[in-house]
Amino acid sequence: MSAENKQVISREGSTDIHAQTAGSKAVKYILITLSVVFLFVMLVMPLITVIYEAFRKGLVPYLEAVSDPDTISALLLTLEATVIAVVINTVFGLFAAWAISKFRFHGKKLLVTLIDLPVTVSPIIAGLIFVLTFGRQSAIYPFLESIDFMVVYAVPGIILATVFVTFPFISREILPVLEAQGTDEEEAAALMGTKGFTIFRRITLPHIKWALLYGIVLCAARAMGEFGAVSVLSGHLRGKTVTLPLQVEILFGDNKFMPAFAVSSILVVLAIVILIVRSIVEYIGKRRGEK
Amino acid sequence: MYIELKNINKSYGDFKASDNVNLEIEKGRLVALLGPSGSGKTTILRMIAGLERPDSGEIIIDGKVVNDIPASERGIGFVFQSYALFRYMTVFDNIAFGLKVRKMNKAAIKERVTELIKLIGLEGFENRYPSQLSGGQRQRVAFARALAPNPQVLLLDEPFAAIDAKVRQELRKWLKDMIHKLGVTGIFVTHDQDEAIEVSDEIIVTNKGRVEQSGTPIDIYRNPTTAFTSAFFGVTSELKDYKAFKSFDEVDEYDRAIVRPEFVKITKKSEVQKYKSSAVEGRVETVEFRGNSIEITVSCNGSIFSARRSLDEPAVEVGETVDVFIYRIFITHGDSVKLLKNNAVREETVVI
Ligand SMILES: Nc1ncnc2c1ncn2[C@@H]1O[C@H](COP(=O)(O)OP(=O)(O)OP(=O)(O)O)[C@@H](O)[C@H]1O
Ligand SMILES: [Mg+2]
Numbered sequence: 001m002s003a004e005n006k007q008v009i010s011r012e013g014s015t016d017i018h019a020q021t022a023g024s025k026a027v028k029y030i031l032i033t034l035s036v037v038f039l040f041v042m043l044v045m046p047l048i049t050v051i052y053e054a055f056r057k058g059l060v061p062y063l064e065a066v067s068d069p070d071t072i073s074a075l076l077l078t079l080e081a082t083v084i085a086v087v088i089n090t091v092f093g094l095f096a097a098w099a100i101s102k103f104r105f106h107g108k109k110l111l112v113t114l115i116d117l118p119v120t121v122s123p124i125i126a127g128l129i130f131v132l133t134f135g136r137q138s139a140i141y142p143f144l145e146s147i148d149f150m151v152v153y154a155v156p157g158i159i160l161a162t163v164f165v166t167f168p169f170i171s172r173e174i175l176p177v178l179e180a181q182g183t184d185e186e187e188a189a190a191l192m193g194t195k196g197f198t199i200f201r202r203i204t205l206p207h208i209k210w211a212l213l214y215g216i217v218l219c220a221a222r223a224m225g226e227f228g229a230v231s232v233l234s235g236h237l238r239g240k241t242v243t244l245p246l247q248v249e250i251l252f253g254d255n256k257f258m259p260a261f262a263v264s265s266i267l268v269v270l271a272i273v274i275l276i277v278r279s280i281v282e283y284i285g286k287r288r289g290e291k
Numbered sequence: 292m293y294i295e296l297k298n299i300n301k302s303y304g305d306f307k308a309s310d311n312v313n314l315e316i317e318k319g320r321l322v323a324l325l326g327p328s329g330s331g332k333t334t335i336l337r338m339i340a341g342l343e344r345p346d347s348g349e350i351i352i353d354g355k356v357v358n359d360i361p362a363s364e365r366g367i368g369f370v371f372q373s374y375a376l377f378r379y380m381t382v383f384d385n386i387a388f389g390l391k392v393r394k395m396n397k398a399a400i401k402e403r404v405t406e407l408i409k410l411i412g413l414e415g416f417e418n419r420y421p422s423q424l425s426g427g428q429r430q431r432v433a434f435a436r437a438l439a440p441n442p443q444v445l446l447l448d449e450p451f452a453a454i455d456a457k458v459r460q461e462l463r464k465w466l467k468d469m470i471h472k473l474g475v476t477g478i479f480v481t482h483d484q485d486e487a488i489e490v491s492d493e494i495i496v497t498n499k500g501r502v503e504q505s506g507t508p509i510d511i512y513r514n515p516t517t518a519f520t521s522a523f524f525g526v527t528s529e530l531k532d533y534k535a536f537k538s539f540d541e542v543d544e545y546d547r548a549i550v551r552p553e554f555v556k557i558t559k560k561s562e563v564q565k566y567k568s569s570a571v572e573g574r575v576e577t578v579e580f581r582g583n584s585i586e587i588t589v590s591c592n593g594s595i596f597s598a599r600r601s602l603d604e605p606a607v608e609v610g611e612t613v614d615v616f617i618y619r620i621f622i623t624h625g626d627s628v629k630l631l632k633n634n635a636v637r638e639e640t641v642v643i
Binding site for chain 2: 182184185187188189190191192193194195198202203206207
């Protein structure tokens with residue numbers, strides 16, 4: 001069984017714990033009940049509430065709220081930021097994971113730690129860091145102004161924040177797979193006359209394909225939902241720098257509950273789409289691994 | 292010489308993995324790199340293949356210095372210890388890989404791969420993935436994959452390490468025949484001396500990053516030239532005080548006195564001992580059946596060492612007092628070794 005396949009399985013939780021290690025039947029049912037109750041309270045109930053509230057006044061008001069120009073522009077901005085974040089982090093993730101697992105160099109540990117930084121730093125702090133780096137008080141602001149490139153309270157800031165918070169997701173998925181694999185197969189290919197990129201395409205990519213896809217799915221999910229860092233950098237310019245989560249916040253703040261829930265339902269649908277894609281990726285990945 | 296290493300040095304950090312290595316290998320020979328774990332065997336192999344760069348010294352293959360030629364252009368076949376088969380490719384695609392890289396046409400590739408699959412006796416397994424093969428089958432696929440592009444040099448890193456004894460035996464013979472049949476120059480790494488003796492035309496003994504000795508198996512076995520080789524080859528035991536054994540020349544300074552089982556003759560009290568006057572009494576400590584002989588350890592003059600008796604001879608028992616006669620002893624001093632022969636023996640009749 002391949003390393004990435006093991007990973008996929010363990011992520012799902014162990015499906016068949018050995019009877020002797022699992023304890024009595026009572027424990028089993030208590031645990032299952034607790035999990036189900038927990039899931040219901042934390043996940044299913046809120047979801048139902050969102051959908052219920054969104055449609056409470058009927059389909060027409062719902063469609064009106066969803067097709068509001070501000071909402072549409074927020075959806076487009078969210079998708080734009082997500083796509084760009086996924087592309088950038090895929091490229092970066094591949095490079096970083098490759099470098100870390102295949103080469104020996106100084107500062108490797110530091111690089112690994114730095115990659116994890118975005119998940120450990122609070123998104124608000126991350127947003128503030130970018131405001132300080134690119135905002136009015138920064139040293140490079142005059143230069144940015146001269147080329148008419150605004151970061152803070154502009155779309156580039158939103159994208160920057162999104163890329164930052166989703167930074168580790170893809171490299172973190174690929175890294176363990178690459179490390180488990182070692183460099184033998186690449187060396188074998190090199191000895192047979194294969195050169196750099198071909199080795200990557202023919203030997204390395206098949207190994208990390210499923211981990212990479214999984215990382216992309218996670219990255220996309222996280223990018224769509226990002227609120228904290230984006231909120232700091234956005235400036236909440238309606239129709240310009242507002243993403244879906246921010247739009248929800250704005251509507252909520254204006255006491256427009258029904259529209260707020262309607263917009264939330266878009267995010268819910270996107271989340272469900274991602275969940276389905278994730279399951280398909282996992283399913284196919286597992287089947288491939290078992291072959 | 293077909294392959295030559297001249298004054299090769301290689302360090303990892305401040306650890307010397309290769310310490311002024313010099314070796315020469317003739318075309319068409321199968322050579323064993325033999326040495327204890329960590330002695331730098333893999334390092335030598337990887338430098339010849341171009342997977343590692345020596346810090347200094349020259350690697351010469353077929354008269355050309357190849358130091359600056361990348362691995363992908365050296366045209367060397369390499370069988371990894373872990374086989375490193377491409378796990379997402381079938382047996383067929385694994386073997387075809389090196390041919391596809393060379394842009395050979397499809398029909399020619401199919402023909403060559405089919406020929407190799409036949410050679411390794413895996414017809415019908417073309418479409419299996421490496422994970423669906425046994426260790427021995429994987430080993431053979433790795434071998435075929437390395438041979439597919441017709442390399443002039445084949446390097447094998449502990450090719451039999453992961454295979455059970457019986458299959459290993461078959462594969463060793465198979466490898467030897469195959470290499471000689473194809474006329475390839477081969478170097479294989481092993482830390483099993485039986486394997487080295489059985490398979491190779493020549494053995495290069497490594498120790499602590501250095502080449503200790505090289506030569507034919509029988510030559511190295513008979514005439515070890517360094518202290519390390521004398522103690523490394525064969526089943527060796529050390530004598531605490533060799534001067535307590537009779538009729539040997541005195542050596543003033545020495546570190547160790549080493550005997551091998553075939554240097555020792557054990558006779559029961561009821562048997563005739565030709566050199567009775569030079570024999571000493573010993574006590575049998577253990578008796579073990581070794582398939583084709585009986586291995587006996589005796590304690591004698593404060594030392595414990597092994598000897599053999601044939602199955603035809605009368606059995607000895609644990610605790611029995613026997614006569615022990617020693618034909619030869621290796622005496623080491625520093626890095627050098629000296630062979631002492633028992634003066635009681637006029638004619639050289641020690642059979643190895
Ligand atoms: N990449 C590396 N980095 C640091 N040290 C290394 C590296 N590769 C090898 N060494 C060291 O160099 C020495 C020789 O290693 P090498 O792999 O050549 O040994 P070997 O003779 O093949 O041993 P074995 O029989 O265990 O495979 C070892 O002490 C090892 O720790
Ligand atoms: Mg090794």
